[in-house]
Amino acid sequence: MATMIQAIRMALHVGESRLGVTDIFGEDVGAPLGGVFTGTQGLETTWNTPLDERGIVGTAIGLALAGRKPVAEIQFCDYAFNTIDLLKVAGNTYWSTGGDWNVPLVMMTPVGAGIRGSIYHSHSFDAQATRIPGWKIVMPSTPLDAYGLLLSAIQDPNPVMFLMPKALLRVKSKPGEDIPGAPDDDKRLAQMIDAPLGDRSAWKPEWPALEEMYIPIGKAKVAREGTGVTVLTYGRNVPMALAAAEELVAEGVDTEVVDLRSLHPYDWEAITASVRKTNRVLCVNEDTEITNFGEHLIRRISEELFYELHAPPKLLAGAHIPGIGLADNLEMASVPQMSTIKSAIAELAQHEP
Amino acid sequence: MLRSRLLEERLITMYKQGDGYFWIGGPGEEAFNVPLGLLADKGTGVDHDFLHLHYRSSGTLLALGADPVDSLRQMKNVASDPYSRGRNFAGHYSARKWNVVPVTSPIEIQYSIAIGTARAQRAGTGAKGISIVQGGDAGTAEGDFATSLVWSSRKGAELPLLLIVTNNRYGISTPYAGQHGYDQISERGKAFGMPTAVVDGNDVEASWAALTKALHYVRTEKKPYLLEAMVSRLRGHSSASGANLAKEEVDCLERFQKTLEDRKILTRSAMDQLRDEVTTELAEASKRIRGEAPPTPESIHDYVFADKNYVGGEV
Numbered sequence A: 001m002a003t004m005i006q007a008i009r010m011a012l013h014v015g016e017s018r019l020g021v022t023d024i025f026g027e028d029v030g031a032p033l034g035g036v037f038t039g040t041q042g043l044e045t046t047w048n049t050p051l052d053e054r055g056i057v058g059t060a061i062g063l064a065l066a067g068r069k070p071v072a073e074i075q076f077c078d079y080a081f082n083t084i085d086l087l088k089v090a091g092n093t094y095w096s097t098g099g100d101w102n103v104p105l106v107m108m109t110p111v112g113a114g115i116r117g118s119i120y121h122s123h124s125f126d127a128q129a130t131r132i133p134g135w136k137i138v139m140p141s142t143p144l145d146a147y148g149l150l151l152s153a154i155q156d157p158n159p160v161m162f163l164m165p166k167a168l169l170r171v172k173s174k175p176g177e178d179i180p181g182a183p184d185d186d187k188r189l190a191q192m193i194d195a196p197l198g199d200r201s202a203w204k205p206e207w208p209a210l211e212e213m214y215i216p217i218g219k220a221k222v223a224r225e226g227t228g229v230t231v232l233t234y235g236r237n238v239p240m241a242l243a244a245a246e247e248l249v250a251e252g253v254d255t256e257v258v259d260l261r262s263l264h265p266y267d268w269e270a271i272t273a274s275v276r277k278t279n280r281v282l283c284v285n286e287d288t289e290i291t292n293f294g295e296h297l298i299r300r301i302s303e304e305l306f307y308e309l310h311a312p313p314k315l316l317a318g319a320h321i322p323g324i325g326l327a328d329n330l331e332m333a334s335v336p337q338m339s340t341i342k343s344a345i346a347e348l349a350q351h352e353p
Numbered sequence B: 001m002l003r004s005r006l007l008e009e010r011l012i013t014m015y016k017q018g019d020g021y022f023w024i025g026g027p028g029e030e031a032f033n034v035p036l037g038l039l040a041d042k043g044t045g046v047d048h049d050f051l052h053l054h055y056r057s058s059g060t061l062l063a064l065g066a067d068p069v070d071s072l073r074q075m076k077n078v079a080s081d082p083y084s085r086g087r088n089f090a091g092h093y094s095a096r097k098w099n100v101v102p103v104t105s106p107i108e109i110q111y112s113i114a115i116g117t118a119r120a121q122r123a124g125t126g127a128k129g130i131s132i133v134q135g136g137d138a139g140t141a142e143g144d145f146a147t148s149l150v151w152s153s154r155k156g157a158e159l160p161l162l163l164i165v166t167n168n169r170y171g172i173s174t175p176y177a178g179q180h181g182y183d184q185i186s187e188r189g190k191a192f193g194m195p196t197a198v199v200d201g202n203d204v205e206a207s208w209a210a211l212t213k214a215l216h217y218v219r220t221e222k223k224p225y226l227l228e229a230m231v232s233r234l235r236g237h238s239s240a241s242g243a244n245l246a247k248e249e250v251d252c253l254e255r256f257q258k259t260l261e262d263r264k265i266l267t268r269s270a271m272d273q274l275r276d277e278v279t280t281e282l283a284e285a286s287k288r289i290r291g292e293a294p295p296t297p298e299s300i301h302d303y304v305f306a307d308k309n310y311v312g313g314e315v
């Protein structure tokens, strides 16, 4: 059972050994550290950059234009905000040149709260990311989805942003959701691919015989089927919504949890099917609530599925405050928690038209 | 040089006659930009030079072999504009067949992007080409310029990158001294251990020699070089400031024509005749393209996502 960060590392290994990835780079991405979350340990094509996010994104664009296949990391999405005009260029180059240059790059960056990261290690990026046309945006909630989405991102001829829910990076996969080709035994997997503590100059990973597995960009997954209320969510809030749904069984509420996985393009078909079935919808994410991606979904649902709805669609998102404070109470009051998701679902289920 | 100058003059006329919405370009930079286009190794991919140009680069494009009528098409924003299909301003070139990376409006970002193409050509990769990046003097105040100095000069990881600053001594209106505390931009390269040079960009022979030297260094050493060319801004910043002739500036074309005449290489009347011919040619072309179709409203949705990896060699 792999963790999400191990799954990411294994996908990058498949990427560089079979899918043409030429450069995996960012701050502290190369040896000796292999990434602040260990995502790039033991890989062949990693290198360390200067501490300069604009340089990282610019280099990724340039490498892509030169026909290479770069995977760039921004160490925390909190530090990607000064690159937004370059992200816009990555997203608009194919369009503004009328199809002359496509920009095949992957940018990965850890996002969100849940690790007591205080003001500058808790930002979300989904609202910003979905405001940059020309990018595909994905965000996994399980190790297997991380593996399959990252392989698809690597193969895509467009810029793809791979948002890594920080709080889930060390969570292990559930039974039946193993990375194809990786050993089931987590101790064995760790021995094979986790760098040892201390001096690792002589260490080399022993990669399992991994099989390729692609999760198409643009396809959601029904993480839990239900008939009473639809929860549209992604990343860290998926396991929370699933836990809330389990607790609500006792109260007679049957929740459907749709894990969007791709924020752009997003799976409107899956959303429509679920809303038609449950007639009640809750959007959950951690980004600040004003001009939030969930608001977009609610706007479209209201316009196109209005007569399917038995209750006003609801958004549960991060508070619109300047930051996420460090103390437990502050962080928990700032972004959705299992308990707040649970009460929001219950409220929707009980709503009488 | 003459063709490039006349092209810019035609573009300005088109703008003034309502055949375009905005003009920005390079009258005054021909003596430097034309040699650059002639000396660059043009082609596709890492074995040729990547050009990350400024919005004053028509001289370089024409020297590479671009059809001046295509520039008129971009000015007129017709669907047949090969650089942007009616989407972008004049002077915003893009030509993958010659590694001309798209010119974009945000000042200085080409200096961050050029690191990537140069990285793909660094020593040890076997790539034969180098990367060339060019921008104005005011823009070097942006962080991207510092980015390119830092990234290209790391010991053992140097990049084959020719950094060019075309210094016309102005931003839009802010004069040089209002932005920089050093006399020459090129001085900044010294702190990064790279060779630097300043050249009179109004002198075509000096520009040719300076570019030859700089290109030779970058090609053979696979290391960065910072070249600053002092140039004129003959028509002001852009159409936003009127695009009128700045009489106080040195005109490199005048100067070169005089040299050609003095050295008896070309007669004044031959040059005048060429001027008349090209002027008529471009005037006629600009009338002709008035009849070319504008982009359709539906075309806004074209080319949002690529279906194939064209830059990776798929066709």
Ligand SMILES: Cc1ncc(C[n+]2csc(CCOP(=O)(O)OP(=O)(O)O)c2C)c(N)n1
Residues within 6 Å of the ligand: B056, B105, B106, B107, B108, B135, B136, B137, B138, B139, B140, B168, B170, B171, B172, B237
């Ligand atoms: C990032 C950014 N800021 C501001 C502008 C507006 N702008 C366009 S050109 C220009 C001046 C550029 O001066 P310089 O770099 O010296 O180039 P020049 O036009 O003189 O060749 C400014 C401020 C812009 N395009 N991009």
